[in-house]
Amino acid sequence: MSKIELPKAYDASQIEDDIYRIWEESGFFNPDNLRGAKIPFTISMPPPNATGVLHTGHATMLAIQDLMTRYHRMKGDKTLWLPGTDHASIATQTKVEKIIAQEGLTRHQLGREKFLARVDEFVSDSRNTIKNQIRKMGSSCDWSRERFTLDAGLNSAVIVAFEKMYNDGLIYRGDRVVNWCPRCKSTLADDEVEYKEQQAKFYTFKYNKDFPFAISTTRPETKLGDSAVAVNPKDERYKKYIGQEFEVDFVGVPLKIKIIADHNVDMEFGTGALGVTPAHSQIDYQMAGANNLPIIKVINKDGRIEDGLRQYSGKTVEEARELVVSELKTRGLLEKEEDISNNLSICYRCGFAIEPLPSLQWFVAVDKPFKLKDKKKLNWEKDEATLKELAIHAVKNNLIKIVPARFEKIYFHWLENLHDWCISRQIWYGHQIPVWYKDEDIYVGQLAPKGNSWVQDEDTLDTWFSSALWTFSTLGWPENTDDLKTFHPTSVMETGYDILFFWVARMIIMSVYCLNDIPFETVYLHGLVRDEKGVKMSKSLDNSIDPLDMIKKYGTDALRLSMLIGVTPGNDFKLYDEKIAGYRNFINKIWNISRYILTSVEDIRLVEKLPQANTLADKWITDELFSTITVINNSLENYNFSAAGDALQEFTWNKFADWYLEIAKIEKDKDEILLYILQNLLKLWHPFCPFITENIWQNLKSEKLLIVSKWPDHKKSNLIFKFSKNDTVVNFQLIQNIITALRNLRGENKIEPAKLAQAIIISKNQKTLISSQSEIIKKLARLSQLEFLSKGDKPKNSASALVGEAEIYLDLTGIIDTVAEKERITREITEVEKYLKSLAGKLANDEFVNNAPEEIVKAEKEKLSVQKSKLEKLQNQLNNLK
RNA sequence: GCACGCUUAGCUCAGUUGGUUAGAGCAUCUCGUUUACACCGAGAGGGUCGGGGGUUCGAAUCCCUCAGCGUGCACCA
Numbered sequence: 001m002s003k004i005e006l007p008k009a010y011d012a013s014q015i016e017d018d019i020y021r022i023w024e025e026s027g028f029f030n031p032d033n034l035r036g037a038k039i040p041f042t043i044s045m046p047p048p049n050a051t052g053v054l055h056t057g058h059a060t061m062l063a064i065q066d067l068m069t070r071y072h073r074m075k076g077d078k079t080l081w082l083p084g085t086d087h088a089s090i091a092t093q094t095k096v097e098k099i100i101a102q103e104g105l106t107r108h109q110l111g112r113e114k115f116l117a118r119v120d121e122f123v124s125d126s127r128n129t130i131k132n133q134i135r136k137m138g139s140s141c142d143w144s145r146e147r148f149t150l151d152a153g154l155n156s157a158v159i160v161a162f163e164k165m166y167n168d169g170l171i172y173r174g175d176r177v178v179n180w181c182p183r184c185k186s187t188l189a190d191d192e193v194e195y196k197e198q199q200a201k202f203y204t205f206k207y208n209k210d211f212p213f214a215i216s217t218t219r220p221e222t223k224l225g226d227s228a229v230a231v232n233p234k235d236e237r238y239k240k241y242i243g244q245e246f247e248v249d250f251v252g253v254p255l256k257i258k259i260i261a262d263h264n265v266d267m268e269f270g271t272g273a274l275g276v277t278p279a280h281s282q283i284d285y286q287m288a289g290a291n292n293l294p295i296i297k298v299i300n301k302d303g304r305i306e307d308g309l310r311q312y313s314g315k316t317v318e319e320a321r322e323l324v325v326s327e328l329k330t331r332g333l334l335e336k337e338e339d340i341s342n343n344l345s346i347c348y349r350c351g352f353a354i355e356p357l358p359s360l361q362w363f364v365a366v367d368k369p370f371k372l373k374d375k376k377k378l379n380w381e382k383d384e385a386t387l388k389e390l391a392i393h394a395v396k397n398n399l400i401k402i403v404p405a406r407f408e409k410i411y412f413h414w415l416e417n418l419h420d421w422c423i424s425r426q427i428w429y430g431h432q433i434p435v436w437y438k439d440e441d442i443y444v445g446q447l448a449p450k451g452n453s454w455v456q457d458e459d460t461l462d463t464w465f466s467s468a469l470w471t472f473s474t475l476g477w478p479e480n481t482d483d484l485k486t487f488h489p490t491s492v493m494e495t496g497y498d499i500l501f502f503w504v505a506r507m508i509i510m511s512v513y514c515l516n517d518i519p520f521e522t523v524y525l526h527g528l529v530r531d532e533k534g535v536k537m538s539k540s541l542d543n544s545i546d547p548l549d550m551i552k553k554y555g556t557d558a559l560r561l562s563m564l565i566g567v568t569p570g571n572d573f574k575l576y577d578e579k580i581a582g583y584r585n586f587i588n589k590i591w592n593i594s595r596y597i598l599t600s601v602e603d604i605r606l607v608e609k610l611p612q613a614n615t616l617a618d619k620w621i622t623d624e625l626f627s628t629i630t631v632i633n634n635s636l637e638n639y640n641f642s643a644a645g646d647a648l649q650e651f652t653w654n655k656f657a658d659w660y661l662e663i664a665k666i667e668k669d670k671d672e673i674l675l676y677i678l679q680n681l682l683k684l685w686h687p688f689c690p691f692i693t694e695n696i697w698q699n700l701k702s703e704k705l706l707i708v709s710k711w712p713d714h715k716k717s718n719l720i721f722k723f724s725k726n727d728t729v730v731n732f733q734l735i736q737n738i739i740t741a742l743r744n745l746r747g748e749n750k751i752e753p754a755k756l757a758q759a760i761i762i763s764k765n766q767k768t769l770i771s772s773q774s775e776i777i778k779k780l781a782r783l784s785q786l787e788f789l790s791k792g793d794k795p796k797n798s799a800s801a802l803v804g805e806a807e808i809y810l811d812l813t814g815i816i817d818t819v820a821e822k823e824r825i826t827r828e829i830t831e832v833e834k835y836l837k838s839l840a841g842k843l844a845n846d847e848f849v850n851n852a853p854e855e856i857v858k859a860e861k862e863k864l865s866v867q868k869s870k871l872e873k874l875q876n877q878l879n880n881l882k
Numbered sequence: 883g884c885a886c887g888c889u890u891a892g893c894u895c896a897g898u899u900g901g902u903u904a905g906a907g908c909a910u911c912u913c914g915u916u917u918a919c920a921c922c923g924a925g926a927g928g929g930u931c932g933g934g935g936g937u938u939c940g941a942a943u944c945c946c947u948c949a950g951c952g953u954g955c956a957c958c959a
Contacts, residue, residue, distance in 0.1 A: 567895090589919065
């Protein structure tokens with residue numbers, strides 16, 4: 001006898017770190033060490049913020065990506081999952097600013113160089129935290145290829161990309177109204193602006209007494225910078241004023257107001273006349289350009305009123321608003337003050353109100369054509385293309401597939417409406433813009449030309465500019481490295497749908513530009529994690545589940561299962577303690593299944609070849625295993641991770657553990673087949689819950705680690721027994737149903753479990769089959785005696801059940817309750833009659849019979865006859881009861 | 883305003899191209915013979931698939947419409 005000891009309950013916390021160390025030391029995370037692997041499979045890990053801590057979003061992405069990675073590695077692919085971290089310019093800089101604020105310092109006091117040194121120090125300390133947390137999730141990523149968006153290689157990729165775009169005219173510097181966050185003290189891209197509905201006051205007033213009509217606004221303080229009033233050219237009320245100019249004294253500030261026509265003005269809204277503030281509205285700025293209007297700045301970069309605007313200067317916008325309104329009241333100019341709800345623009349990082357401000361910034365032109373070097377990879381016909389066109393083309397022509405597909409529509413809509421991308425940020429931490437100025441000259445490149453008086457642009461690039469290069473910059477681009485040739489385009493980009501625009505779209509844009517190739521073949525988008533009430537988890541709401549707490553409490557494997565099963569692509573899902581606890585229970589079930597097998601077989605060993613199936617149960621379970629493997633493979637190939645996990649769980653618990661293991665205790669001598677199934681189960685589960693499976697695998701005396709063992713790819717044709725699939729499965733299911741029926745009868749009739757009962761089974765057609773399974777039926781239904789007949793009446797003092805055409809009679813001598821039994825049969829008769837009626841109705845319908853496919857009709861007829869004979873038998877039983 | 887998603891058992895969710903009497907887990911109820919597992923086992927109850935209409939022989943599934951919830955985009959003078 002093999003004598004190994006295994007604890008009763010699986011304790012993840014004792015095992016996981018050791019297992020991870022074994023994997024990491026094995027070198028198998030690195031595709032170079034996967035012998036014989038040819039077909040590349042690559043995932044670029046979306047880089048978490050270098051200073052972040054693991055949250056449920058990370059945990060979700062790591063679970064899904066590791067699942068795919070492990071599956072492909074076991075399938076024998078040259079599998080690379082490349083990890084890294086993002087410098088997250090604004091977020092990181094803000095954190096360090098808070099830290100030095102405790103020392104009473106600002107970044108300006110420290111100066112750029114010293115401040116950046118502090119940031120680097122902070123980042124290098126905190127980067128290890130997130131990296132170790134990624135390990136905690138079991139992530140089998142190749143740490144030897146780990147990258148950071150600010151490391152030397154990526155820095156040079158950023159500069160080369162910038163230079164190339166500049167030379168192609170796709171990057172330009174322009175003065176225009178941009179989104180400004182006065183808190184972050186930086187510009188934001190259009191999609192980094194969020195909107196919050198709020199109650200606001202809507203003021204209607206005249207600039208002064210002499211002005212011929214009123215305008216309306218929610219922001220009276222910005223009116224200090226008005227240089228025009230726009231009206232709809234069709235508006236009869238104002239037509240006559242178009243072209244006129246008015247000099248007004250607006251609450252103490254002199255303004256020149258020209259009346260202009262613009263058909264974007266909504267005649268119904270407010271007074272139908274719109275005060276044009278060129279400096280603080282993108283639309284107004286455009287109107288100003290079209291009408292040659294002066295641009296008067298009112299709000300500065302601190303969110304305060306500019307100098308030279310009387311008593312308003314230096315005030316915050318809120319203060320200035322109150323002052324302007326009260327002055328308007330004093331002057332008797334305020335006509336109306338209404339409550340309306342409107343959207344406040346806020347910064348997506350800090351939530352502070354955005355101010356549109358005119359500013360000189362760098363932009364990426366998305367609508368400007370450039371020449372493609374290589375048209376083949378993208379299957380593009382013309383010599384030229386715009387970034388927008390190519391990014392749309394790649395998805396529209398299925399070069400890139402998005403899962404779930406509905407996000408393709410959202411992607412197109414976003415791209416079609418995309419404006420030039422503002423890429424300069426007034427942040428210190430990040431890639432400093434590789435542009436040098438000397439008087440009127442501009443030089444673009446990493447290092448300034450010789451001579452001392454060149455000054456580098458102070459700004460840095462949008463953090464998404466560098467992460468947009470992520471799939472190829474991490475593989476060595478701009479050098480044409482072996483890694484780049486082997487692993488790019490990557491296979492799957494797995495990320496949350498919330499960064500489809502921020503990141504996924506921009507990666508496509510930069511890849512089609514820099515490489516004239518797609519960055520990835522498939523985009524898999526997962527949903528967001530919500531709490532049990534369906535609220536998005538966030539630090540500020542304090543409703544977050546900390547994945548590390550859950551790992552401590554239930555183990556990584558359980559946490560992973562709770563994020564992989566019952567979760568569908570693109571849909572949000574709820575995560576809560578009980579759910580994870582449930583999967584912990586399941587992990588323990590796997591443990592105990594293994595424990596039973598390993599402690600009961602004679603000789604623990606790997607059984608690679610399918611053993612001979614000797615009994616009906618053997619054939620059934622083998623067949624079920626094969627079917628399950630087929631379902632799993634299909635599901636995994638189609639990104640239905642949940643379906644794969646479901647099928648595997650169903651097989652493991654409800655079929656293998658609940659039925660087959662119990663039968664194995666009765667039929668005996670099943671070492672080979674048990675080891676064979678166990679081995680396959682461990683392989684199949686490994687991508688889902690890698691720790692426990694690798695841990696159990698260590699007992700199997702394999703030379704290989706489970707992580708690189710061969711994935712089960714059994715074809716049905718490999719089954720070595722002769723029955724057709726249906727025979728086997730159906731035959732065994734009949735036995736299962738008989739056992740269940742007997743247990744049910746015992747329960748209904750209150751026969752204590754300890755008591756062995758007696759039963760008779762009458763079956764005309766399947767007596768041989770059923771009687772061949774007599775031992776199993778007796779043991780599992782707790783019978784002392786079981787008799788088989790091919791015909792006969794209902795025995796006296798018995799409770800009855802029908803399983804197919806088989807009649808099951810459980811002896812109730814001494815305890816029969818005739819009335820109850822009568823009621824039960826009558827109830828069943830009613831049900832069968834109801835069902836029969838609907839079947840008969842269906843079949844009496846010529847339209848159904850003529851139109852439905854033959855096999856459907858045949859199946860219905862079959863059902864009808866089965867139910868008819870069932871009804872007959874039930875009626876006989878009822879009669880015999882008297 | 884435009885678009886997308888969701889609404890299936892008390893709760894959390896599956897349900898592939900329309901075709902068994904709609905499934906699972908948790909929870910509930912009844913009950914514990916059996917050392918793999920009480921983080922377990924056996925059995926049971928529980929759904930007019932959000933409402934209405936339509937297409938079809940046949941609809942949870944396709945179409946229209948309404949409602950509730952959520953999200954994105956736009957507007958936001």
